[in-house]
Amino acid sequence: MLPDHIPLPPPYRIKVVEAIPFLSARERREAIAAAGYNPFHLRADQITVDLLSDSGTGATSTAQEAAAALGDESYAGARSWFRFRDEAADLTGYPHLLPVHQGRAGERILFSNLLGPGRICLSNTHFDTTHANVEMAGAEARDLPCAEAADLDSAEPFKGNIDLTTLEQTLAGPDGPRVGLVLMTITNNGLGAQPVSMANLEAAAAICRRHGIPFFLDAARFAENAWLVRQREEGYQDWTPRQIATRAFQLADGCLISLKKDGLTAIGGLIGLRDADLFERCEANLIATEGFSTYGGLAGHDLERLAQGLREVVDPAYLAARAEQTARFARMINDAGVDTVAPAGIHALYLNAGRLLPHLSPAQFPGHSLGCQLYLDGGIRSAELGSLYLGTLDAENRLVSPAPFELVRLAIPRRVYTEEHFAYVAAVLAGIAKDPERIRGYRIASAPARLRHFKVRLEPLA
Numbered sequence: 001m002l003p004d005h006i007p008l009p010p011p012y013r014i015k016v017v018e019a020i021p022f023l024s025a026r027e028r029r030e031a032i033a034a035a036g037y038n039p040f041h042l043r044a045d046q047i048t049v050d051l052l053s054d055s056g057t058g059a060t061s062t063a064q065e066a067a068a069a070l071g072d073e074s075y076a077g078a079r080s081w082f083r084f085r086d087e088a089a090d091l092t093g094y095p096h097l098l099p100v101h102q103g104r105a106g107e108r109i110l111f112s113n114l115l116g117p118g119r120i121c122l123s124n125t126h127f128d129t130t131h132a133n134v135e136m137a138g139a140e141a142r143d144l145p146c147a148e149a150a151d152l153d154s155a156e157p158f159k160g161n162i163d164l165t166t167l168e169q170t171l172a173g174p175d176g177p178r179v180g181l182v183l184m185t186i187t188n189n190g191l192g193a194q195p196v197s198m199a200n201l202e203a204a205a206a207i208c209r210r211h212g213i214p215f216f217l218d219a220a221r222f223a224e225n226a227w228l229v230r231q232r233e234e235g236y237q238d239w240t241p242r243q244i245a246t247r248a249f250q251l252a253d254g255c256l257i258s259l260k261k262d263g264l265t266a267i268g269g270l271i272g273l274r275d276a277d278l279f280e281r282c283e284a285n286l287i288a289t290e291g292f293s294t295y296g297g298l299a300g301h302d303l304e305r306l307a308q309g310l311r312e313v314v315d316p317a318y319l320a321a322r323a324e325q326t327a328r329f330a331r332m333i334n335d336a337g338v339d340t341v342a343p344a345g346i347h348a349l350y351l352n353a354g355r356l357l358p359h360l361s362p363a364q365f366p367g368h369s370l371g372c373q374l375y376l377d378g379g380i381r382s383a384e385l386g387s388l389y390l391g392t393l394d395a396e397n398r399l400v401s402p403a404p405f406e407l408v409r410l411a412i413p414r415r416v417y418t419e420e421h422f423a424y425v426a427a428v429l430a431g432i433a434k435d436p437e438r439i440r441g442y443r444i445a446s447a448p449a450r451l452r453h454f455k456v457r458l459e460p461l462a
């Protein structure tokens with residue numbers, strides 16, 4: 001046994017590598033201008049360190065690739081489906097499982113059954129596509145984050161929680177009968193990757209049960225939430241991450257999971273249900289829109305990788321190393337003079353761009369400016385989570401109400417980058433933090449009505 005002060009390295013070594021490009025400053029300037037200053041329009045071969053998303057961007061293991069070779073591609077009843085189903089059933093405890101090609105397909109199928117015009121979906125925070133899918137079902141997506149989430153700097157351990165008082169009041173009040181479901185996002189991706197405590201899940205589940213409202217988990221990062229519960233919540237230190245995750249699933253009536261995160265695969269998703277009628281209705285929709293119930297838009301080799309991924313992701317050594325990697329990255333960034341949302345979660349760090357660039361007003365999109373500068377100075381891709389993403393615009397695309405915070409998300413792909421990549425990003429940030437006044441704001445040139453950040457085009461201000 002090693003002494004406690006010697007941190008364990010990640011429980012894997014690298015066997016296959018992928019080359020990454022290093023463009024010149026002029027090439028980066030031209031690339032981002034041609035992309036309409038929207039990182040979603042950059043080509044992957046123009047990016048040195050890609051922290052746009054942790055979704056589907058992780059590395060698979062040799063065990064997953066070996067399993068993939070056994071993929072059974074039968075149209076119906078494939079062996080790979082049963083391997084995946086048994087693994088997912090054992091983890092979640094749900095009697096009814098439906099595979100989908102990714103998380104948002106599950107959202108669409110579930111919401112078309114539980115929501116509709118005039119209905120409401122309540123959440124600690126809806127993820128962006130989840131929000132869009134609620135609205136596309138004709139319903140309203142309402143976020144009820146806990147009060148602690150408003151302080152970006154506090155060390156509160158569970159800022160991802162739902163506000164239980166407002167949840168109770170809403171369900172007991174005039175809007176109560178319109179609520180179609182309550183959806184808890186674990187961890188809270190829209191709110192600084194902050195975890196949700198088991199106490200909060202238990203209390204929210206009890207409130208929903210009392211009011212007869214379906215209680216669901218959006219469990220894309222079920223293993224990472226479990227790890228943070230084990231680290232931070234009294235009473236869980238002797239539980240395995242898998243036991244904690246299973247307990248969380250047990251509290252809910254069902255789940256939606258984008259398996260592109262904690263499934264450790266490039267593609268995949270899952271709907272888990274207790275209710276047999278709801279299952280039948282969702283299954284009919286699945287067959288019509290995704291594929292037969294034993295593949296749901298996935299290939300047999302994907303199902304095999306997923307079955308193995310679900311086993312690997314709850315390994316305490318893997319989760320400890322991943323959490324420690326993120327914590328070290330946060331310290332490097334803070335030492336570089338840039339604040340991050342505290343305390344550090346696991347799948348992403350959120351830079352406080354509003355504080356770093358106080359000379360830019362929200363209407364000049366400081367988060368977006370910082371994201372562009374990361375690309376211009378270092379070929380680093382990130383995602384804005386500020387007024388460009390969440391603010392309200394008028395018909396001329398001018399900002400009329402800003403987002404509460406101007407943040408930039410650095411998402412951390414699983415098992416992909418090394419300490420040197422993170423040191424590189426921190427060094428680029430240090431360069432920006434030395435002379436932030438040189439950074440200009442942006443204006444919107446064109447924007448779509450929904451899911452603006454994916455397709456918006458911008459121009460730098462003079």
Ligand SMILES: Cc1ncc(COP(=O)(O)O)c(C=O)c1O
Pocket residue numbers: 055102103104105127129130185189218220258259260268269
């Ligand atoms: C919390 C959460 N829910 C749902 C989704 C949607 O999943 P997918 O991208 O697989 O459609 C995501 C994706 O990032 C997410 O983070």
